[in-house]
Amino acid sequence: xxxxxxxxxxxxxxxxxxxxxxxxxxxxxxxxxxxxxxxxxxxxxxxxxxxxxxxxxxxxxxxxxxxxxxxxxxxxxxxxxxxxxxxxxxxxxxxxxxxxxxxxxxxxxxxxxxxxxxxxxxxxxxxxxxxxxxxxxxxxxxxxxxxxxxxxxxxxxxxxxxxxxxxxxxxxxxxxxxxxxxxxxxxxxxxxxxxxxxxxxxx
Numbered sequence: 001x002x003x004x005x006x007x008x009x010x011x012x013x014x015x016x017x018x019x020x021x022x023x024x025x026x027x028x029x030x031x032x033x034x035x036x037x038x039x040x041x042x043x044x045x046x047x048x049x050x051x052x053x054x055x056x057x058x059x060x061x062x063x064x065x066x067x068x069x070x071x072x073x074x075x076x077x078x079x080x081x082x083x084x085x086x087x088x089x090x091x092x093x094x095x096x097x098x099x100x101x102x103x104x105x106x107x108x109x110x111x112x113x114x115x116x117x118x119x120x121x122x123x124x125x126x127x128x129x130x131x132x133x134x135x136x137x138x139x140x141x142x143x144x145x146x147x148x149x150x151x152x153x154x155x156x157x158x159x160x161x162x163x164x165x166x167x168x169x170x171x172x173x174x175x176x177x178x179x180x181x182x183x184x185x186x187x188x189x190x191x192x193x194x195x196x197x198x199x200x201x202x203x
Contacts, residue, residue, distance in 0.1 A: 006108075009127075009131075012129040014183070030105060033081065033106045058113050066117060074104075106121070
């Protein structure tokens with residue numbers, strides 16, 4: 001089993017990189033663990049207060065559960081991956097049954113932040129994209145998918161996203177084995193990633 005961690009700022013193109021890797025490999029070779037699925041449950045917090053939670057801070061994640069699930073997959077056992085709603089900011093009642101595969105990708109803004117999680121990875125990747133480009137993507141995504149206005153997104157970016165990126169996300173770049181500039185548009189970097197996986201799995 002090959003475990004790959006893919007980190008990078010919000011809107012950097014991590015998901016595009018992951019999708020291109022999955023598309024380039026044989027079907028059912030890859031399982032994805034999105035870090036976003038492992039946000040701590042906030043159902044005990046009044047709904048009007050949940051929007052004040054800092055979801056870009058390491059404390060927002062259930063690191064213990066994510067690390068446990070990764071170890072379980074390495075033991076060739078299945079897991080029940082949690083689900084999370086961005087609308088209600090709570091963990092869903094439904095889980096996703098995940099079987100172990102030859103390649104496990106852990107993807108999220110702070111994937112390289114946790115020591116225990118990082119120590120389980122065979123390859124650590126940081127997707128690095130210009131801050132203006134990331135902001136444009138975040139505005140578009142949050143308005144279309146999360147029901148936020150442009151003003152709400154800009155306010156969150158100024159107060160939360162930018163400072164948290166500089167304090168917690170950007171520093172994890174030093175742990176990366178490979179830095180991918182410009183996200184999913186970097187075809188050469190994705191080709192190198194894919195070849196690394198195929199060579200290690202002898203696909």
